[in-house]
Amino acid sequence: RDFNERCAQCSEVNWGLTDGGRFYCRSCHNVTERTREVVNTDFITNSRVQTISKGSRKQEKNDGGSEWYICEGFQLVLKKQVEALEALGVCPQMKDEILCNFWRCYLQKSKQAYCKRPAGETVKALSVCESSTDVDSDPERPSLLHLLSLSESEGDLQTDCSFASSVSKVSESTSVYSGSVDGSLYLMKNQKEKLRMTMPMTLSFCYMALLWVREPITLSELLRYVVEGHIPYLNVFQHFPEKMKLCGLDLKIFCVESWPVYEEVFNKMHELAAYLDLPRFPDITESCFLHPDMLCMKYLMEANLPDELHNWTCRVVKKIGIGEVDFLTLVPGNKSTRKVKYDVLAAAVIVVVLKLLFLLDDHYEWLLSELAEERNKNNTEGGPCFEFKKWYEVVKHSLDVQQKKLDEERAKYLWRCEKPLFYSVKNKSKVLKRRQMVVNLQNQFGKLSGSVQRAEKPNPSSFQLSWSEENTDGSCFHGHSLKGILQEKRGLLTAMNPDYWLCTVKLCNEKLCGHLAHYREVEFPQSYHFVLGLFSFLLRVQPSYIHDEVCMIEHKLFNKKLYKKLKYNTVLRK
Numbered sequence: 001r002d003f004n005e006r007c008a009q010c011s012e013v014n015w016g017l018t019d020g021g022r023f024y025c026r027s028c029h030n031v032t033e034r035t036r037e038v039v040n041t042d043f044i045t046n047s048r049v050q051t052i053s054k055g056s057r058k059q060e061k062n063d064g065g066s067e068w069y070i071c072e073g074f075q076l077v078l079k080k081q082v083e084a085l086e087a088l089g090v091c092p093q094m095k096d097e098i099l100c101n102f103w104r105c106y107l108q109k110s111k112q113a114y115c116k117r118p119a120g121e122t123v124k125a126l127s128v129c130e131s132s133t134d135v136d137s138d139p140e141r142p143s144l145l146h147l148l149s150l151s152e153s154e155g156d157l158q159t160d161c162s163f164a165s166s167v168s169k170v171s172e173s174t175s176v177y178s179g180s181v182d183g184s185l186y187l188m189k190n191q192k193e194k195l196r197m198t199m200p201m202t203l204s205f206c207y208m209a210l211l212w213v214r215e216p217i218t219l220s221e222l223l224r225y226v227v228e229g230h231i232p233y234l235n236v237f238q239h240f241p242e243k244m245k246l247c248g249l250d251l252k253i254f255c256v257e258s259w260p261v262y263e264e265v266f267n268k269m270h271e272l273a274a275y276l277d278l279p280r281f282p283d284i285t286e287s288c289f290l291h292p293d294m295l296c297m298k299y300l301m302e303a304n305l306p307d308e309l310h311n312w313t314c315r316v317v318k319k320i321g322i323g324e325v326d327f328l329t330l331v332p333g334n335k336s337t338r339k340v341k342y343d344v345l346a347a348a349v350i351v352v353v354l355k356l357l358f359l360l361d362d363h364y365e366w367l368l369s370e371l372a373e374e375r376n377k378n379n380t381e382g383g384p385c386f387e388f389k390k391w392y393e394v395v396k397h398s399l400d401v402q403q404k405k406l407d408e409e410r411a412k413y414l415w416r417c418e419k420p421l422f423y424s425v426k427n428k429s430k431v432l433k434r435r436q437m438v439v440n441l442q443n444q445f446g447k448l449s450g451s452v453q454r455a456e457k458p459n460p461s462s463f464q465l466s467w468s469e470e471n472t473d474g475s476c477f478h479g480h481s482l483k484g485i486l487q488e489k490r491g492l493l494t495a496m497n498p499d500y501w502l503c504t505v506k507l508c509n510e511k512l513c514g515h516l517a518h519y520r521e522v523e524f525p526q527s528y529h530f531v532l533g534l535f536s537f538l539l540r541v542q543p544s545y546i547h548d549e550v551c552m553i554e555h556k557l558f559n560k561k562l563y564k565k566l567k568y569n570t571v572l573r574k
Helices: 053-061 070-087 093-109 167-176 197-214 218-227 249-254 263-276 292-302 308-318 341-359 364-378 388-412 427-450 526-539 543-557 559-573
Strands: 016-018 021-027 031-035 486-489 492-495
Touching: 031 167, 070 093, 093 197, 093 263, 197 218, 197 263, 197 492, 218 263, 218 341, 249 364, 292 308, 292 526, 308 341, 308 543, 341 364, 341 526, 341 543, 364 388, 388 526, 526 543, 543 559
Parallel strands: none
Antiparallel strands: 016 021, 021 031, 486 492
8 A cells, every 4th residue: 555656567556465575566467576565563562463475375275286267277278289289280370379369358258357357246366365464366376378378478367256256155165165266156157148168168169260270170070189089188187287176066067078079069169259259260262171172072082982073072062152252151140151060061062972973772873883893894994983882892891990990999998087186185195006006907907818008099190091092902992983974965074864862852940950851861772871871980970960961952952943843842732
């Protein structure tokens, strides 16, 4: 109160004291070199000695741990995830310039930081202060956003703990129900007006940043890297600092015991973009990796299909206009445009092209395969013709092997955290000793049973199925020709068979039903189901998601014929 000089940075007179006794500005968090003068209180009788430092009090309360908030935990998770993405080759600007700004905007929108404290609310900023002291929040504590942006030097993140209704309730919840300050109230508070942070939302943040910088990583690839362990997600809290103690409801918030779901992460990303009032995202042009033409080329290679099919996928994309910039570019909050799943859309385009050429009705594709086999026997010049039957056998064998391997890895996955969790210094040695005993027993039983030790994680790859044209066994179909399947008509190559069957005649209301069409395996040919299953494995999504996009593309492609048919049926009913 006795220090009345104006702040050199903001010209305000609003000073507080740090743990070190230095003055700092509560308005702009500028820390000065001036320190508080020690007043001699020897002549005061019956006075209670108070210390300025609060660090020891914090540590005693949490057995060596410091006070922390849930948003700090999620920020550590985001930091680990974005660093893993940088190790995979993502541009370094995504961390400090994109994701960091998104996170700041979210903290401000949810009133957890970068905002004025609500009037009339009892708010605890980074610590609970006794009424008899003049010590406020601690600006010398490392900034929360320094966890994300190490290049910036800002003041402390002013935390608005709006979850706490009173100081006493926060203190009680910290010591009894959770290790964090607001853990017990985080799940209890009704936050309909806010978008509460969850572990799947950390991946939504990452995907939103990837989409903004137009990195060549789709959502399906991002989730696959998570499952393979290249991006921290499961048991990521084991990387928290020692002083951040987790217990009670903290584990319910940060402990994940299920794989991330494509639809949940995708929908949360769009909710986040609208909640943050983000502007229109950078345009998805033909040169971008997320454009259907580019993704179709990638998935044709991974599915071991002929390169000539890419011309057909490009024709379909251009015909129905799903390659236009306005269709592909995300505009947050625009309810009139459909949410584009870039990877699923590209896979659906390939499925439609296969239906156009091979029909996939469990009859016509086998007939074409027999004709191609005869042509290959008599062919002495040029490349071989594409045989659907041989392709089916080769891909199915490889797919079954990879699917079995994936199922075994998921079955053997240890959901329990490798780092033992302990919440008391007294029990630390016991927990570590017990954990070491378990590890030794597992190794001994492993040697007796002859089980193979788990190998190191392979380097991440954008392709799950690889096919080399150098193989002499004919298992690669990239260079195979579509002769015998196409015919030239008016200067254009068209399919020999003009027939086509639709997956559905009428689409459902996606907002009410959740799907454009319903997919039941028994109602569709096995060839069609196999192709859906192949791309379902590559994208790690349900076949029904791809089926929805196939139905949407078909209705755009045959819109005029469907309209005439529906109008004709209506006239007949009248």
